[in-house]
Amino acid sequence: MAEQVSGRTLGMGEIVDTGAKPFELAPFGTELAQLGKERTEIVGLTADMGRYSDILPFRDAHPERFFNVGVAEQSLIMTAAGLAKAGKISYCTSYSAFITRRAYDFVAIACAHALAEVKIFAGMPGFMNGYGATHQATEDISMMRGIADLTVIDPCDATELKQVVRAVADIPGTVYVRNLRGKVPVELGADYRFIPGKAQVIHEGQSVGVIGTGFMSARARDAAKVAAEHGVSAAVLHVSTLKPFDKDGVIAFAKRFDRLVVTENHKISGGLCTLVVEALYEAGLMKPMVKVALADSFFECGAQAWLEHKYGIDLPRLVQAIVEGR
Known part of the structure; x- marks a missing residue:
């Protein structure tokens, strides 16, 4: 449910203070946990970024389908690709900067080239944190749109993000989503519907x-x-x-x-x-x-x-x- 929030201190990777706007807490993880109940082929993975990618609700709901590979983004992508080859839909999470800069070849070849069902939810995309150039993925769209057979999505708010979580399960192949985390504002109306590929x-x-x-x-x-x-x-x-x-x-x-x-x-x-x-x-x-x-x-x-x-x-x-x- 949406809540009201006023002035507060930002958590790691959250967007600017929502002010008086309604927000939803961890919409990615909560929606994925629900989707996991409906679709048993879904698995969740992270590179030791469970807390900061909001995937913990999925872990708590489906511990037998959750994998933490440790601080190893290349292993994260390869494990997700391997599980996809075994018939799973792999939702994997880490920071955008780490996925794009450290595991780019693995996303391109093991995932996109192989048409693997890997859904990457990349946290802290662009200017989403104060940690400087090492953590600011300000070139990730440019990098990821250069990979063939890869879908790239940048959701607006909590309403759209929840719809994207569900939609990507049925988008063929590998998808890269710029994930919004923490207390994510609700900006779009209840009648908004995410349509893949449509502005x-x-x-x-x-x-x-x-x-x-x-x-x-x-x-x-x-x-x-x-x-x-x-x-x-x-x-x-x-x-x-x-x-x-x-x-x-x-x-x-x-x-x-x-x-x-x-x-x-x-x-x-x-x-x-x-x-x-x-x-x-x-x-x-x-x-x-x-x-x-x-x-x-x-x-x-x-x-x-x-x-x-x-x-x-x-x-x-x-x-x-x-x-x-x-």
Whole structure:
């Protein structure tokens, strides 16, 4: 059930304080535990990151189907692939930075190339922690979308994440999900339905088109509401599936507006911004565009809100991009 939360201290890998918004606690693990009751072929694995990936509810509900391989991400991926070969659906968890940088070849060959039923829920994607470059997976979308036969998903909130947990069990082959953990805000309405491979408008407007992914889509919607107070009407398109990319949906949305804003919790190159530019260019559609994303650099340690402000992906920066077009 959703609860109310006010000011608090962030846990490892949680997104910025939800303020007065409702949240759900550990939606990934609780939904996976329930799904595990319905589908006995599901197994859960972690590389000693059970607490910080929210998979512990599954462990507690299905201890005979839970495996902790220790601090060994390559072993995590290979074990998940092996279990998939034995007829299981392997849900595995660790930090995004560790999976992408340490086990990339194993994801590509043992999983994607083999069409293995491995569902990777990668914690702390992008700018989701204050631990600096060693833990900030700010290039993971760029890396993972470069692997053939791999699905890449960036959920917006707890509502969508729970639906993604269920949906990936039936998406063929290997899936990479940017996992949200801890007290995850509830941003989308109860009528929202995740559709694999489809972008969806989550806020209507007339003047500016904002294209986002992950929790930045929810932030874009908040920014659109603030922009309306300044007389600027903005619509928000949420692109939850980055691979396969909904090129047609993005182009149709972009055609409605004189200018665009693209935003993501990722470096400005290789992720959503690049995907949108490529799609529009191929369609012969040129629009003024502001990109609200991370620079191509390494980043400091510090409080997440401070980092997001310093590196320009916080709410005021999005409002500026929508209202002022810069």
